[in-house]
Amino acid sequence: xxTEPRGNARYPEGVSMxxxxxxxxxxxxxxxxxxxxxxxxxxxxxxxxxxxxxxDPDTYDxxxxxxxxxxxGAGRFGSRLGDDRIEIYRHRP
Ligand SMILES: [Zn+2]
Numbered sequence: 628x629x630t631e632p633r634g635n636a637r638y639p640e641g642v643s644m645x646x647x648x649x650x651x652x653x654x655x656x657x658x659x660x661x662x663x664x665x666x667x668x669x670x671x672x673x674x675x676x677x678x679x680x681x682x683d684p685d686t687y688d689x690x691x692x693x694x695x696x697x698x699x700g701a702g703r704f705g706s707r708l709g710d711d712r713i714e715i716y717r718h719r720p
Pocket of ligand 1: 673674675676677678690691692693694695
C-alpha cells in the first residue's frame with residue numbers, strides 16, 4: 628500500500644465498490660438529522676486522498692492524508708476539512 632502513488636483510490640479489503648451507491652456528502656447522507664450515523668453498510672470517502680472507509684462503529688481508522696478520522700473510543704468521526712468533504716456510499720440492498 629505504501630508504494631502506491633499518491634492520489635490512488637484505497638478501498639477496504641474485500642470490498643467491491645460496484646455494489647455500493649453514492650448517497651451524497653456529509654452527515655445527512657447517512658440518513659441522520661443529528662450527526663453521523665455509523666454502520667458497517669456505509670462507506671465514507673475522503674475527497675482529498677480518495678480513501679474509502681467502512682463506517683462500522685467499532686474500529687479506529689484514519690485516511691491516507693489524515694484529514695478523515697474515525698475514533699470509536701472518543702465517539703468521533705469527521706474530516707478536519709469539513710463534513711462536505713466526505714462522500715457517503717451505501718451497500719445496495
Ligand atoms: Zn484523506
